[in-house]
Amino acid sequence: MARYGQYCPITRSLELLGDRWTLLIVRDLLVGAERFNELARGLPRLSRGLLSKRLDHLVRAGLVEHHDGRYRVTQAGEELRPLVFGLAEWGARWAFGEPRPDELDATVLMWWIRGGIDAKAFGEPRRVVLQFRFVEGRRRLYWLVVTPTDVSLCFTDPGFDVDVTVDVGLDVLYQVWVGRIGYGEAVRDRLLVVTGERSLVRALPRALQFSPVAPYVRRAAAVD
Structure with missing residues (x-):
């Protein structure tokens, strides 16, 4: 986990969520993926080893729970929904176009x-x-x-x-x-x-x- 050395809630949030792939994993959990293989199939360029590492990080941070082979967002994870889909709204307006x-x-x-x-x-x-x-x-x-x-x-x-x-x-x-x-x-x-x-x-x-x-x-x- 990267540390920015600044006492600020924005930097603390980035320390939890700023690593590559983390927000996309959260996105997929928010829209219904629950099992490891479901997440892996939706993010094929993410290695299974790194996916496991990112999920463990989210569980330790209290954003995700893991029980009976299923991953589910906690209340803290669910409260990321406006942030994740706020990025969707901003991206659709300012950073989207024809697919590459x-x-x-x-x-x-x-x-x-x-x-x-x-x-x-x-x-x-x-x-x-x-x-x-x-x-x-x-x-x-x-x-x-x-x-x-x-x-x-x-x-x-x-x-x-x-x-x-x-x-x-x-x-x-x-x-x-x-x-x-x-x-x-x-x-x-x-x-x-x-x-x-x-x-x-x-x-x-x-x-x-x-x-x-x-x-x-x-x-x-x-x-x-």
Whole structure:
């Protein structure tokens, strides 16, 4: 932990939260990740060893609790929510733009989308299989198998009939997910092509709950 040698609540806060990756771990805990592997999958460039070190630091600092294999924020950690999403609001207004190539990771995006699926939007309880086909990249095919109680991300054909197929560029889907491009706008402009069972195609934008930062990105765009 870096020490700044200044008696100030800002420096004390930075001593707890200023290390690389720490606030992103807090971000993921605040939006629902609980298990070590969930955090690791959402932050693939963070080594598992450093993730473990950062989590231990947050537990010792009283920001996170660890019981029965689950990590959860404490009251102190929960009170970081306005700070974390305040950064989202500021960043959407002043530090955001088109995605850079090094920011595009299809597996990370699909993992985020998996965590934001509302199965109830598809109607009566059933299994719904979504296939995503990216127009570029090393891995171009992903499947989401949606049931009333679980959403599975598959990297190989799960063996079920596909109900909805999404054809899209990775950069476009990222921007739709974070709210920089509207879903309807992307469909209208043929940047996002959705085919399959008609009722499920109509339900897809309701099932995709989008990124927790999407409201801030949309609001920043409206201000501009």
